[in-house]
Structure formats: C-alpha cells, structure tokens
Amino acid sequence: MKRTFLLPLLLAGCFQLAAQTPYPAAPPAAPAVVKAEYFFDTDPGPGNGSPVNLPVSADIANYSQSLPLNGTALSNGIHRLYIRTMD
Numbered sequence: 001m002k003r004t005f006l007l008p009l010l011l012a013g014c015f016q017l018a019a020q021t022p023y024p025a026a027p028p029a030a031p032a033v034v035k036a037e038y039f040f041d042t043d044p045g046p047g048n049g050s051p052v053n054l055p056v057s058a059d060i061a062n063y064s065q066s067l068p069l070n071g072t073a074l075s076n077g078i079h080r081l082y083i084r085t086m087d
Contacts, residue, residue: 036054039082039084040072
C-alpha cells in the first residue's frame with residue numbers, strides 16, 4: 001500500500017524538477033555605433049556614402065537627422081534609401 005502511494009508522489013516530484021529550466025543569460029550590451037553613412041539606389045562602396053553626423057552620446061535610439069536632398073541627382077520617381085553603420 002505504501003508503495004502504491006509513494007510511487008506517484010515520487011514521479012510527480014521528478015516531473016516538477018525536470019520542468020524547471022534555468023533563466024537564460026543576460027544579452028550582451030549593444031555595441032556603440034561609431035560611424036554611419038547613407039546613399040540612394042546604388043551602393044558606392046563602404047566609406048563612400050554620405051556621412052551621418054552622429055551624436056557623442058552612446059544612446060542613439062531616438063536620434064533623427066534631416067537628409068539634404070538639394071544638389072542630389074535624384075530624378076522624379078521611386079528611390080531607395082540605404083543606411084550603413086559601423087560599430
């Protein structure tokens with residue numbers, strides 16, 4: 001009788017222990033962005049795009065900048081804007 005009672009209790013305890021997983025490790029800190037550039041439509045190659053003036057602060061999550069379109073050779077129509085960063 002004791003055996004019939006203890007076996008389900010023991011199995012339930014083993015399943016409870018197996019169901020607990022350890023917490024994952026904290027993600028590494030995001031690297032700081034030190035350089036950025038943008039270009040339209042075709043890639044001029046790394047370092048040859050128009051530079052973006054980044055703030056000194058490490059937090060650029062809410063950073064915004066206006067792009068000067070005067071003097072660019074963009075025709076009427078649809079274009080693609082690309083942004084490349086370096087950490």
